[in-house]
Amino acid sequence: MTMLPQTTAKKLGLVIDLDTCVGCHACATSCKQWNDAGHSAPLTDTDPYGAAPDGVWFNRVHSYEVQTAHGSKTVNFPKSCLHCDNAPCVTVCPTGASFKRVEDGIVLVDADKCIGCKLCSWACPYGAREYDATDGVMKKCTLCVDRIYNENLDAAARVPACVAACPTGARSFGDLGDPASGVSALVRARGGYDLMPEQGCAPVNQYLPPRAVTPLVQQPLSRHAGGIESALLRWIDRVLS
Amino acid sequence: MNPAYSIIFFTTAAGAGYGLLTMLALYALAGDPAANGREALLPLGLAGVLVSAGLLASTLHLGHPERAWRALSQWRSSWLSREGVLAIACYGPALVWAWRLWREAPIGPVVPAFTAVLGLATVYATSQIYASLKSVDAWHLRLVPANYLLLALASGSVLWQALRVWAGVATAVDALPVATLMLAAGVGKWRYWRTLSRLAPTSTLATATGLGTLGTVSSLAWPHTEQNYLLKEMGFVVARRHADKLRRIALLCACILPPLLALGGSVSGGWPASLIMGLAVALLALGLVLERWLFFAEARHSVSVFYGR
Numbered sequence A: 001m002t003m004l005p006q007t008t009a010k011k012l013g014l015v016i017d018l019d020t021c022v023g024c025h026a027c028a029t030s031c032k033q034w035n036d037a038g039h040s041a042p043l044t045d046t047d048p049y050g051a052a053p054d055g056v057w058f059n060r061v062h063s064y065e066v067q068t069a070h071g072s073k074t075v076n077f078p079k080s081c082l083h084c085d086n087a088p089c090v091t092v093c094p095t096g097a098s099f100k101r102v103e104d105g106i107v108l109v110d111a112d113k114c115i116g117c118k119l120c121s122w123a124c125p126y127g128a129r130e131y132d133a134t135d136g137v138m139k140k141c142t143l144c145v146d147r148i149y150n151e152n153l154d155a156a157a158r159v160p161a162c163v164a165a166c167p168t169g170a171r172s173f174g175d176l177g178d179p180a181s182g183v184s185a186l187v188r189a190r191g192g193y194d195l196m197p198e199q200g201c202a203p204v205n206q207y208l209p210p211r212a213v214t215p216l217v218q219q220p221l222s223r224h225a226g227g228i229e230s231a232l233l234r235w236i237d238r239v240l241s
Numbered sequence B: 001m002n003p004a005y006s007i008i009f010f011t012t013a014a015g016a017g018y019g020l021l022t023m024l025a026l027y028a029l030a031g032d033p034a035a036n037g038r039e040a041l042l043p044l045g046l047a048g049v050l051v052s053a054g055l056l057a058s059t060l061h062l063g064h065p066e067r068a069w070r071a072l073s074q075w076r077s078s079w080l081s082r083e084g085v086l087a088i089a090c091y092g093p094a095l096v097w098a099w100r101l102w103r104e105a106p107i108g109p110v111v112p113a114f115t116a117v118l119g120l121a122t123v124y125a126t127s128q129i130y131a132s133l134k135s136v137d138a139w140h141l142r143l144v145p146a147n148y149l150l151l152a153l154a155s156g157s158v159l160w161q162a163l164r165v166w167a168g169v170a171t172a173v174d175a176l177p178v179a180t181l182m183l184a185a186g187v188g189k190w191r192y193w194r195t196l197s198r199l200a201p202t203s204t205l206a207t208a209t210g211l212g213t214l215g216t217v218s219s220l221a222w223p224h225t226e227q228n229y230l231l232k233e234m235g236f237v238v239a240r241r242h243a244d245k246l247r248r249i250a251l252l253c254a255c256i257l258p259p260l261l262a263l264g265g266s267v268s269g270g271w272p273a274s275l276i277m278g279l280a281v282a283l284l285a286l287g288l289v290l291e292r293w294l295f296f297a298e299a300r301h302s303v304s305v306f307y308g309r
């Protein structure tokens, strides 16, 4: 059913902190590892050890350079499906294979219905869907639907694989539709924002901007700083210069 | 966007087929004897072949062609689904029409009109598949449905005129609708290309990353060193200088030469006329394929922004 639900009971999604992401690609590789045996498995690779390796990934980490007033800054930028509220990938699907769940807002593909027309991947402005040419169906981030409700896992492990893998805690998972949730508080505190708001997709996933850069200014040793420690430092400074 | 040959063939061939159906319907409604007798089965049949071959080709690029029937289910939200439903619906009145022509029964205005309307609605739905995508600036334009409809009608009119010349019933007056439709189609396409040259991208790296508020953003490293699906399917854009040349060839072959040749074919008789119309159809096919190839190859998808392109 490719009509979008009016509202969803929850808006499960990710909050990605561009300030703490170090660009290690752990989320991308753990995503690949989990999902290769998960809901949309396999994540087929072609020619993996050859000259032109290619394959399906649900999460990809870009790196950008930002020229700021205080010099340039590297920002690592993981990108996966944003589980949009107003998902164009769902409404264009002719078969009903693409759908958004009413209960938690997760956008999924039913691989048994997908005809592999690729239109949904054209409609997604973010490039979050990847076609599996070997299976002939479209695949995408499932928000680890097979982990987050998985009662065979410890309660603490019921988070997306990418969230569990991130060594810097740059990825948080939760209900962005609930203003009392931790992720909502994080978004409020850090000024989380939508990617490509002009596309009108109303993405659920939010990105936290890098914190303001405090320019490093060399502080001259002050003559008037008190204490024995600074007197000593002043004396060393005099001797050396 | 990657120009898939099956889609290029489908949109051009089916478009010309539906255009031909519409011309036949118009002539039938106007009481033209050649459009109301058994000989009208030839244009009707040719239109059917073009449309059916196009539809079959369009299923070739699917990952699961055997599930194509599922595409008829989501007409409430999907233009691709609507296209399928309309294309199949069009066969209904078209077959009744063919049956009545075969039996030499009176046809009446309803069946041809209904067939033509469903055919043009199919072309409109095809164009809306593209025009509804906000992610591709070059497609998200009102001119796109106009281009598709005009080119379908105009290419159908060239085929119709060719069939009339070959059947020996064409007059110089018949070249008038061809010239008018092709002029309109050519002007439409020319306006489309002018619009493209002035189009500001909807999304930029600044809005895609949200980092534009901090400064100027550029791509430092891609997530992958080799090609991937996104780049192969949506990263393809033809070089501007090639596009300019190809646009001119497309306009010349599709919109300028065929109507001139159609006029020449209508006033000359015998085998030279047939030959001229053969040339007109061949040039038309070449021009249309080029135009449709450019429609894809000139369109930039917003995902390329993430790659700094």
Ligand code: SF4
Residues within 6 Å of the ligand: A080, A081, A082, A083, A084, A087, A088, A089, A090, A107, A123, A124, A125, A126, A127, A128, A129, A140, A201, A203
């Ligand atoms: S990010 Fe793309 S694939 Fe995911 S819901 Fe939004 S439009 Fe659909």
Ligand code: SF4
Residues within 6 Å of the ligand: A092, A093, A094, A095, A096, A097, A098, A109, A113, A114, A115, A116, A117, A118, A119, A120, A121, A137, A138
């Ligand atoms: S590729 Fe599959 S999921 Fe995507 S639009 Fe086509 S049928 Fe729907």
Ligand code: SF4
Residues within 6 Å of the ligand: A027, A030, A031, A032, A034, A035, A058, A059, A080, A081, A140, A141, A142, A143, A144, A160, A161, A162, A163
């Ligand atoms: S939520 Fe799961 S499927 Fe989505 S990017 Fe993270 S690990 Fe991959």
